[in-house]
Amino acid sequence: MAVAPNHELHERAAALSANLPPLMVAADRVASTVAQGMHGRRRVGQGESFWQYRHYEWGDPIKSIDWRRSGKSDLVYLRENEWEAAQSVWLWCDSSPSMDYTSLRKLPSKKDRAQLLTLALGSLLIRGGEHIAALGRHMRPTMGSTALFLMAQALAETHSQTGIASLPPFEPLPRYGRVVLISDFLEPLDDLRRAIGLLADRGVDGYVLQVLDPSETDLPFTGRTRFEGMEKEGNALIGRVEGVREDYRATLSEHQQGLKDIARVSGWNYGLHITDRPAEEALLRLFVSLGIAREHNNV
Secondary structure, eight states: OOOOOHHHHHHHHHHHTTTOHHHHHHHHHHHHHHHHHTTTOOOBSSSSSEEEEEEOOTTOOGGGBOHHHHTTSSSOEEEEEBOOOOOEEEEEEOOSGGGGOOSSTTSOOHHHHHHHHHHHHHHHHHHTTOEEEETTSOOOOBOSHHHHHHHHHHHHHHHHOSSOOSSOOOOOOOTTOEEEEEEOOOSOHHHHHHHHHHHHTTTOEEEEEEEEOHHHHHOOOOSSEEEEOSSSOOEEEESOGGGGHHHHHHHHHHHHHHHHHHHHHTTOEEEEEETTSOHHHHHHHHHHHHHHHHHHHHO
């Protein structure tokens, strides 16, 4: 298959994402808010720009010792440089039917919030000079405005499809690549363990962000209530919801702990976002966590 020139690719991506202008605007606003809060934040890592000296600690690499600076004192100092190397991050947003759920009209659906966070994170990473790509599309990570249009294109295409899988797709990513998976992660833990394990076993670093509606964490309903499955799970009629609330919360807590354990064993990070909370909170935590993971892996 012939590869379209960059300008043609840009135009195609822009056309396909044209049905998401409010989302693009909202994502840029959220990213701008977080970027302002992160202004001036610097990261230690590989690079040539000097950042700071700090005292040597047990376990620090000997090659990082600045012998000239240490010779002027009785203490041993390390020279730390600011991070300059671009990274590649693959993003995946769950667009399966269960993500369409919202308990109140004033709240966004899980899918709307997940897509907003995906694009906002992409925008924030691009501003930091990183490369991004949509997971599962076998695309080479790119940077700049084209990369964000391509991410919007991926979201627009999956948004219009039916029968979308609710598990992250496998893609043979390079070792030390990084992925961000955004979903409600309400699939069976064994299925989640296999899907995440396929990526983690290749040495891929990752972050799982679980997005839930507040009613899914609290089960605030009362009296006789019918629950309808959104992914062919069937229906359930409960005569008195109050009577099962504590058992439900315990089951959800156990599931979340299982997801946390899967992330921990894989060397990944886990985050939880409830759709009645500001998107900026989740984006800031996510971005900071990605920065910490990068420093740990590359210093």
